[in-house]
Amino acid sequence: xxxxxxxxxxxxxxxxxxxxxxxxxxxxxxxxxxxxxxxxxxxxxxxxxxxxxxxxxxxxxxxxxxxxxxxxxxxxxxxxxxxxxxxxxxxxxxxxxxxxxxxxxxxxxxxxxxxxxxxxxxxxxxxxxxxxxxxxxxxxxxxxxxxxxxxxxxxxxxxxxxxxxxxxxxxxxxxxxxxxxxxxxxxxxxxxxxxxxxxxxxxxxxxxxxxxxxxxxxxxxxxxxxxxxxxxxxxxxxxxxxxxxxxx
Ligand code: UDP
Numbered sequence: 001x002x003x004x005x006x007x008x009x010x011x012x013x014x015x016x017x018x019x020x021x022x023x024x025x026x027x028x029x030x031x032x033x034x035x036x037x038x039x040x041x042x043x044x045x046x047x048x049x050x051x052x053x054x055x056x057x058x059x060x061x062x063x064x065x066x067x068x069x070x071x072x073x074x075x076x077x078x079x080x081x082x083x084x085x086x087x088x089x090x091x092x093x094x095x096x097x098x099x100x101x102x103x104x105x106x107x108x109x110x111x112x113x114x115x116x117x118x119x120x121x122x123x124x125x126x127x128x129x130x131x132x133x134x135x136x137x138x139x140x141x142x143x144x145x146x147x148x149x150x151x152x153x154x155x156x157x158x159x160x161x162x163x164x165x166x167x168x169x170x171x172x173x174x175x176x177x178x179x180x181x182x183x184x185x186x187x188x189x190x191x192x193x194x195x196x197x198x199x200x201x202x203x204x205x206x207x208x209x210x211x212x213x214x215x216x217x218x219x220x221x222x223x224x225x226x227x228x229x230x231x232x233x234x235x236x237x238x239x240x241x242x243x244x245x246x247x248x
Contacts, residue, residue, distance in 0.1 A: 004034075014038075015072070020083040021243055023054050023064070025073045027084065031094040032102045038072050039166070039191050045070040045181050046193040048096030050077025051240035052233060053174055063175035066182040074099060078217040079237065083244045097198040097208070100169055103191065107167045108137040112190075115160055118146035118171030119199035126203035141165055146172045157184060168192045171199045 004013035004026070014037035015028030028034040038044050047053075047070040057064040067073060075081050076096045084091055107114050116128065124145040132138055142163045144156050160168070167190060170177045177194035185192040200206040209222035220237060224230055 018084055018087060018089050020049075020080055020087075021054055021058060021240075021247060023049065023057050023067055023073075024070075025049050025075050025080060025084065027089045027091050028074070028094075031072075031074045031099050032106070034072055034074075035099060035103060035191060036106065043166075043185070043188065043190040044072065044192070045178075045185050046099075046191060047073045047178060048076035048094075048099070048194065048196070049073050049080050051079030051083075052077075052236040054080065055236035055240050055243075056175060060175055062179050066175070066178040069182055070178070078219070079240050079244075083240075086244065096193070096195055097201060100193060100195045100198050101202075103167055103193070104131060104135055104138060104169075107139070108135045110166075111137075111139065112166030113139055113141040113163060115142035115163060115165035115168045116140065116171075116199070117142075117144055117160070117168065118173075118177065118195075119203070120147060120205075121145040123199050123203045123205050126205070127199045130202060130204075160184070161188065164189070166190045169195045169198070171195050171197065 004015045004017060014034040015026040017024050018027050019025070026034060035046060038046070047067050049067070057067050074094045074096065075084060075091055076094055078093055081091055081093045104114065106112070116124065119127065124143055128140055128143045132140060142160055142165060148156060170181055170193065172180060174194070174196065177196070181192045181194060197206060201208050206226065209219040213219055213222050220234060224234055
């Protein structure tokens with residue numbers, strides 16, 4: 001885990017670290033600034049934490065370990081923001097999909113090498129083409145879909161490291177994307193971030209919940225209607241709320 005980065009020795013760190021049910025999460029005035037400070041410091045792993053993932057981290061030591069070792073864990077979820085508020089931290093919700101997009105825009109203006117990993121072959125083809133069109137100057141150094149055979153991964157991983165990317169966005173689903181990044185980013189410069197379903201949304205294959213649902217904090221309901229098979233995973237939401245009310 002990196003020490004919260006500060007732009008220089010005389011300035012405040014770009015974020016402070018709090019805990020939700022024992023899982024670390026950053027309290028930052030501006031998550032983009034925090035991510036850029038981390039890049040300046042030599043890079044690291046960015047995790048986007050929500051209630052479901054917090055409960056998964058408590059049940060799965062591999063995921064819990066990856067989040068504990070991550071360098072910047074942003075509060076991506078109304079539940080995590082609520083839990084922080086109960087502890088006296090006032091933070092805004094920072095959706096990972098928005099930070100990832102902002103980082104792509106920064107990457108284009110700073111001539112960073114970008115790598116995209118994950119999602120279906122169709123989504124990856126669409127998203128690569130769309131991003132190049134929508135973000136002028138973006139250097140997509142490397143892109144690979146997430147449904148490779150086990151024998152193909154070692155070669156892909158080697159090629160990715162040889163590309164020395166400054167920004168790697170990984171859509172392999174939780175917990176795989178977090179544990180994969182934890183293993184891959186060691187001694188690597190650059191920012192490595194798990195982005196879940198972001199490529200599906202950017203490609204147009206899936207929709208984000210409308211703003212009014214986000215405001216009412218029922219984005220989870222929209223996701224459930226789009227993907228009913230998620231219902232079992234979503235039982236983690238009331239479990240999270242109950243655990244926070246009990247344990248603080
Ligand atoms: N995914 C992948 N390979 C896999 C499983 C999933 O590339 O073996 C991709 C999937 O296509 C999607 C992304 O991982 O684009 C995130 O999946 P999901 O929405 O289930 O993410 P989560 O909610 O777990 O973050």
